[in-house]
Amino acid sequence: MKQLVLVGGGHSHLFVLEAAAQGKLPGVELTLVSPEARQVYSGMVPGYLEGRYDLDAISIDLPRIARRIGARFVEDGAKRVETESRTLHLESGGTLPFDAASIAIGGVPTGTTLPGVAHHATFLKPINRVLTLLPKIEETVRNAGPESLRVVVVGAGAAGVEVALTLRTRLDRLGATHSIITLIGASHTVLHDRSRKAAELAEQALDRREITRRMATGVEEIGADYVRLTGGKVLPADLILWTTGTDAPPLFRASGLPTDAKGFLLVDDTLAVPGIPGLFGGGDAVSMATAPKTPKAGVYAVRMGPFLARNLAAHLAGRPLASYTPQDTFLALLNTGDGRAILSRGQLATSGRWAMRLKDRIDRGFMRRFQRLYA
Numbered sequence: 001m002k003q004l005v006l007v008g009g010g011h012s013h014l015f016v017l018e019a020a021a022q023g024k025l026p027g028v029e030l031t032l033v034s035p036e037a038r039q040v041y042s043g044m045v046p047g048y049l050e051g052r053y054d055l056d057a058i059s060i061d062l063p064r065i066a067r068r069i070g071a072r073f074v075e076d077g078a079k080r081v082e083t084e085s086r087t088l089h090l091e092s093g094g095t096l097p098f099d100a101a102s103i104a105i106g107g108v109p110t111g112t113t114l115p116g117v118a119h120h121a122t123f124l125k126p127i128n129r130v131l132t133l134l135p136k137i138e139e140t141v142r143n144a145g146p147e148s149l150r151v152v153v154v155g156a157g158a159a160g161v162e163v164a165l166t167l168r169t170r171l172d173r174l175g176a177t178h179s180i181i182t183l184i185g186a187s188h189t190v191l192h193d194r195s196r197k198a199a200e201l202a203e204q205a206l207d208r209r210e211i212t213r214r215m216a217t218g219v220e221e222i223g224a225d226y227v228r229l230t231g232g233k234v235l236p237a238d239l240i241l242w243t244t245g246t247d248a249p250p251l252f253r254a255s256g257l258p259t260d261a262k263g264f265l266l267v268d269d270t271l272a273v274p275g276i277p278g279l280f281g282g283g284d285a286v287s288m289a290t291a292p293k294t295p296k297a298g299v300y301a302v303r304m305g306p307f308l309a310r311n312l313a314a315h316l317a318g319r320p321l322a323s324y325t326p327q328d329t330f331l332a333l334l335n336t337g338d339g340r341a342i343l344s345r346g347q348l349a350t351s352g353r354w355a356m357r358l359k360d361r362i363d364r365g366f367m368r369r370f371q372r373l374y375a
């Protein structure tokens, strides 16, 4: 039996687990390594914040999938990859030998080395951090008492906009209706990587929910109860949510693996790491040499999943690998926390209740597909 190790149990690797369940990885002993047994689906996290979904609806039980498909689940983190001996070193000190391995461990938030950020901010990446978020919000509301709660969301991309809007709904439900929510972004508009129309719709939704913006603004430092902006202005804050962009996880440089200039794992169009036979990668953690501008978005991680499954099987069976070309644009559906969603694709953007119904249908369908593996 060949040893196949999957590092990370997120968007990309769910498809490899599905392929294993369908018997598409014959002659393989599969091990799944993840520090989290419960894999939270980021697309539904804003809906969870809002109160639309409970935790079970937005999460996948990785050990149960592993049990059902005869794989081993190792609750641990990868610390280093040794390519000569084909060994994965784990945070716990253990090791796992492999014939083939795939690494899809997502990214880490940008800006965490700024003073105070690692200590005082609340993160949504890795996405499982969301598990501690609701108790924290409830505690912050309790501590604020009759005073207006002040929440600062740093990062005005899709995640920051959705989090600010759905948090407003949650705070209203908790009775903290006078909360002051401020969204901070380094670019001139929110959703800087989407179309102008999409940004306008987001601005309108933020206005309707009285969410203040401070755009073209950097953060210099944060403390337990404040955010200091570039230029010196200080915003008082009871809760600081950090929803910035994606940086590379340290694993690749620590292992001396090929990376791009930012430290993301370099892969070719077959999602294989050049020069290291048997090592593959996908999702936010990788940079494709043939398409370096591929956005760090779940949509792409999802598209890479079936290619990873196919190419891992092909590599282990000595068959030729298939090549993957990322699509130019992608459909984004942003939950605005008021029963509506913004739909955007390329230059097209629109919003409405029907868009939220569409988002709900797509997201629930995604979850059903993988929860069915152990139902």
Ligand SMILES: Cc1cc2nc3c(=O)[nH]c(=O)nc-3n(C[C@H](O)[C@H](O)[C@H](O)COP(=O)(O)OP(=O)(O)OC[C@H]3O[C@@H](n4cnc5c(N)ncnc54)[C@H](O)[C@@H]3O)c2cc1C
Binding pocket: 007, 008, 009, 010, 011, 012, 013, 033, 034, 035, 036, 039, 042, 043, 044, 045, 046, 076, 077, 078, 079, 104, 105, 106, 107, 124, 125, 126, 127, 128, 159, 163, 251, 282, 283, 284, 285, 296, 297, 298, 299, 300, 301, 333
């Ligand atoms: C609030 C929010 C909402 C979002 N909504 C959307 C959306 O609607 N649409 C969209 O396209 N994108 C969305 N994204 C982005 C999306 O979450 C990522 O692009 C996607 O998760 C990347 O998938 P992945 O497979 O690379 O990694 P992930 O799905 O993040 O999975 C990474 C896995 O690796 C594990 N891991 C991490 N470190 C290690 C380690 N050292 N060793 C072993 N395992 C490890 C993690 O525990 C996890 O199991 C959103 C992000 C956020 C924060």
